[in-house]
Amino acid sequence: MTSPYQIRPVGYVESPLTDRETAPKQGIEVAPQAWMVFEPDVADGMRDLAVGDEVYVLTWLHQAQRDVLVVHPRGDPHNPETGVFSTRSPDRPNPVGLHRVRILAVEGTRVRVANLEAIDGTPIVDVKPVLDGGR
């Protein structure tokens, strides 16, 4: 069935992380630096991103399983099964990743950021500024 709500990637992540299994899990490890590479046709949308900005990056976790509703958090079978909306599991009905990152460099439509825990090739859905109070 075709949904009326379709994501058109505005860019892609370039990252040394190439494997979901070795990607860090949020809240524990430190993720590496990565590039956000925007599509040329959205260049106007990213023209005001600047070094030092803190932004939310929304990604489409394209390797996720979408039929998962409960998980053992962090993949640890000792953690009790938990509904996915109370976890950051990538496996969930709409696998949108939410990453809070700081911009380190801007080179044309390429933006370097710290702490983006997404594997190489992950589609970028959106970028938004962090508001006061961390919203």
Add this chain to the structure above:
Amino acid sequence: MTSPYQIRPVGYVESPLTDRETAPKQGIEVAPQAWMVFEPDVADGMRDLAVGDEVYVLTWLHQAQRDVLVVHPRGDPHNPETGVFSTRSPDRPNPVGLHRVRILAVEGTRVRVANLEAIDGTPIVDVKPVLDGGR
């Protein structure tokens, strides 16, 4: 063109806000309380949401214009035109709304929250816990 990345709403917002023009703009006004009404088939995913939890709600801002790349922030023509990825404008290529809210009540698959600035009928894409440090 059909994108391989399709959002299937996991629920809908019930809100006294019925009009995009009168909806509050993030960062200034206080939004009203609203209900998140989940689809029955994702009940397991929301079973661990609890009163007091702080969560991010991702919505699909279904009335947004997707061909907009620069805006006058807050719709004020005195504000200089800014790339949408540096604003919280609902008009953007993938109109996913990001809302940080606190859960006030849970009644079956209905969840009451404070400060959800989305109009009545807005599709819900995802819900995620706020992590330490506001991530």
